[in-house]
Amino acid sequence: MSRHFIDQMQYSVDVSDKPVRIISLVPSLTELLFDLGLEDRIIGVTRYCVHPGHARKEKTIVGGPKTFDFAAIDALQPDLILGNKEENYREGIERLQQQYPTWVCDIHNLDDALAMITSVGQLTNKEHHADEIVNDIRCKMARLASGKTLRVAYFIWRKPYRVAAGNTFINEMLKLCGMENVFADLERYPEITIEQLKTAGPDLLLLSSEPFPFKDRHCQEFAELGVTASTRLVDGEMFCWTGSHLRLAADYFMGLNEEISARSRE
Incomplete structure (x- = not known):
C-alpha cells in the first residue's frame, strides 16, 4: 500500500x-x-x-x-x-x-525549512521525532534578539567574488541574526566587484566556509584592496543547512552576535 x-x-x-x-x-x-x-x-x-x-x-x-x-x-x-x-x-x-x-x-525561509522537516517526518513515519526537532528549532530561534542592525556582505566565493543576495535562505538567516544584507536588492548569488562593495559600504564582511573555504589569509586581502569594513570567518553550514542542523545554528547565531558586539566595543 x-x-x-x-x-x-x-x-x-x-x-x-x-x-x-x-x-x-x-x-x-x-x-x-x-x-x-x-x-x-x-x-x-x-x-x-x-x-x-x-x-x-x-x-x-x-x-x-x-x-x-x-x-x-x-x-x-x-x-x-x-x-x-x-x-x-x-x-x-x-x-x-x-x-x-x-x-x-x-x-526559501525558516518556515519552509520547518515545513520540510515535518513533511520528511510524515514520509518516514517519524512524525513525533520531526515535531520535537521543529519545536526545538522554533524555541531556539525565538531567543535570537537583535540590537543595533549591522550592515553585512556575505561572501560565498572568491575569483570572482560572489555574495549571497536576496531570495536566498542565507539572506533570511542574516535577518534572523539582526543583520542587514547590503546586497539584498540583488538576486541569488551575484558576482560583485570591489567597487560595488565599497559603494554598498557594509560594516562587516562575513566570509563563509562553504562553498569556497575562506581562511584567515583572505580577511587581509580585502583590506589590501582598500575595503574598510571588518571581516570575520563564519561557518557556512549554520547559514545554509536547512534540516536539523538549524538546532545548532540558533546557538551559533547567538554566540556570533555576542562576539561581534564585544568587538565593536573594543
Missing part, C-alpha cells in the same frame, strides 16, 4: 506505507534522516554528506548533489529518494522521478 504526498515543488509523489530503502541526495537531508532515527533505513548518500561522520563509510555513495551515479542508485532500488531544488539538478531529478518515489524540497 502507498500514501500520496505533494512535495514542496508541487509534484505528486506516492510513497510506500513504510519506506525502508531511502536515498538522500543532500547533505542536510542526510543529517536530518539520521537525527530522525532512520539510520537503518538509509541506503545511499552523496560524497558530501559529512554529518554524521560515519554516514559515507557505512552507506553507498550515489555521486554528488549535482552528479548522480544512476547505476549505483539503480542497484540500490530505493523506495524513497529525497532531493532539493537548489542543491540538485533538474535533469537528474526528473530522470529519477520517472523510476522512483522522489520527494523534492524547495526552501
